[in-house]
Amino acid sequence: MEENIIECKNLTHYYGKRLIYENLNFSVKKGHIMGLLGKNGCGKTTTINILNGFLQPRSGECLIYGESTQNLSPDTKRRLGYLIEGHIQYSFMNIYQIEKFYSGFYKNWNREAYFELMSRMKILPSQKVSSMSCGQRAQVALGLILAQDPDLLILDDFSLGLDPGYRRLFVDHMREYAKAGNKTVFLTSHIIQDMERLIDDVLIMDYNRVLLRGSASEFMEKFHQFTFDLERDDINLKDEALTVEADRIKNHYELYTYASAEEVQATLAAKGLAFSEFKQVKMTLEDAFIGLTGKY
Amino acid sequence: MTLHLFYKEWLKTKWFVLASLVLGIGTILYAFIGLNSNIINAEGGSQYVFEWFTRGGRPHYGIFQNIPFIIALLIGVSQYLPEVLQKRIKLTLHLPLNEIVMLYTMVLYGFLVILGLVVIFMVVFFLIDLYFFPGEMHLMAIKAFIPWILGGFATYFFVAMIAMEPGWKFRFLYAIVVYYLLDIFLLGGDMSDLYLLLVVILVIASLGMIYTANRFKIGEN
The missing domain is CATH 3.30.70 (Alpha-Beta Plaits)
Incomplete structure (x- = not known):
């Protein structure tokens, strides 16, 4: 039986009195890429925040590698790559400084993977992240993830602000990286056509409920x-x-x-x-x- | 990892550290330039200036009163504003370190920078002051500086606490309370009886971040 890397059990959350969802259950198996789809306001970012430990659900819990996401140990965090919506990074750093900073936290840091991707960017090495385009920022974020080499990736709306070329580049890199290394990925995106090239499993949410949970290809077949x-x-x-x-x-x-x-x-x-x-x-x-x- | 965190903090704050250094040393030099001109111009010369300081309660270093608060604010804002904007603090909290250790490493950086600046200011001040005044006057100055410097550290800790608070409404509320609380450090006169209270405020300020960081963590608004 395949190991569950992410396991969310009976998640219920409200903002004030507004119910986001009740008793949401899902899991992501090792080596699978799961896409979370849903309309605006149905709880995608809420789920990502709970998974990253930045939100405590009203009840229920999410486990990553068997640990509650509210109290992840440093070792588990080291195995987890996280992309914030909009490819947010430390805007006051340039591409060298940001690599130097992160490299101190990860034992298997692969700087070649990062600089290989950076070499494709048409920017000055001293240029700060704050002056980069959305696409360039996405590449920096992707490069950092590749260098970190996490076992689990959580990507929040990875296609936000990217033009078709950068989206394709991101998706292709991510798919190849995840499949080659048997990585587990949980992601959301507003642009569903990007997901199609990437995901194995799909979780489709509507307001207050789950519409679908399962294999994307089976769903498309049926x-x-x-x-x-x-x-x-x-x-x-x-x-x-x-x-x-x-x-x-x-x-x-x-x-x-x-x-x-x-x-x-x-x-x-x-x-x-x-x-x-x-x-x-x-x-x-x-x-x-x-x-x-x-x-x- | 601590050095890497310090490196990030340095990148954010380096120009503000330099600005604080210039501001502090500039203020000290200005105080002595003003003092020199007072001694030269005052009727009664240095005797008059001495009286003016001790009985009039207007010593030359009075101009330095707000400097620890200003540099604490500069360092605190330069350190925490880039983290708060677009909730970049999530990136920091996501690093593989205990979250409280991580946050207090950032606080330690700010504390050490302010301490370093204060030490430089004091060395510069007392080196020049030695030229003008006897030892008794230095003791007076030290007594005056202690609450201001403690107030500077409290300001810095409070900035960190307010920055981590996730809700704007609470940030605003804390800022008002802190503004009035910091007034205690500026009461003036002999404050040696109040040192314990000042230290208690300082300790509370330094622990406040644990509370607001936890609120951020669980997604409170």
């Missing part, structure tokens, strides 16, 4: 989007047992479901609804996410 035209434009498909989400523009319908094409067609036929242009649409993870959570 979850479907169908489009079809009906003669009438006033049919409500949202209440059908097989419907996860449905949408309609005039008489053109979109249906998100775990059911097969045959089952959907049989349901329409059983209701006496004549359909045409019935198609299964190939979905991206982002389409599937929208299909699961709705557009708004």
Whole structure:
């Protein structure tokens, strides 16, 4: 049985009286990359903060390598790489100073990995982090993580502020690094298409609840989007047992479901609804996410 | 690891340390330049100046009164503001060290810097003062400096405490209380009876960060 690196049990949290989630349970297995997806305000950053020990949940607990995240030992912290939302780093340092600073804390510090990535950046070595672009800061943060060589990475909204090139660079490096070293990664991002290239498992949250927890590829295999035209434009498909989400523009319908094409067609036929242009649409993870959570 | 943490603190504060050094030494030199001109110009010469200091309660070093507070504020703000902005302190707390040890290593740096500056100021002051005044006058000066210097350290500890507080409302509240509390260090006159109280305030100030850091840690607002 694979070892659970992260294990969160019965997490409940409120901000004031506003419930964020209740009895949230999830775990991340060794060597897996798990993406946490959810709309704004559904508790992604709350979860990251709890995992990093910067927030005490109202009840429940998260364990990393068997230790409560509220009291991680220095040895466990040494195995943990953390990327703060927006690639925040010490802005008063330049790329040499920041490397020199961090190198004192990690036994297996790999400065070559850091400087190899830095050499691709078109900046002066003396330039401070504060004067770098978002993409350059992301590379510094990534370089520091690669040099630290942690066993577990927690990345909070890693794509924030990055242009497509830097996003791709980040994702490709991260995937190769994690898979080659059997690293465990827990991450969030607003840009779901980046996650698609990276994650093995997915946790999709909605307000106050978990919509999905499991393998991303299995989810993409089982979850479907169908489009079809009906003669009438006033049919409500949202209440059908097989419907996860449905949408309609005039008489053109979109249906998100775990059911097969045959089952959907049989349901329409059983209701006496004549359909045409019935198609299964190939979905991206982002389409599937929208299909699961709705557009708004 | 301590040296690496000190290195980070030095990068943040080096210009402020230099500014504090210039400010402190400048103030001392200014005090003596003013003193020299008073001795030359005053009717009655140095005798008059001596009377003015002792009975009038306006010694030349009075101008130094606020310097320990100002340098403590400069060092404290330069050290903690970059950590508080965008909650960069999370990066520091995430380093593989006990969190309290980490935070107090930062505090130790600030304390040592202020102590170093104060020692330099005192050496410069008393070297020049020896030229003008007898030993009795130095004792008076030392008694005056002690509460100001203790007040400087208390200011620094309070800045650290307020910086770690996660909620702006509480930060503001602490700042008001601290502002009035620090007035005790500036009461003037012979404060030797109050030394115990000043030390108690200093100890409370130095421990305050544990409370606010814990509030930050558990995500209080």
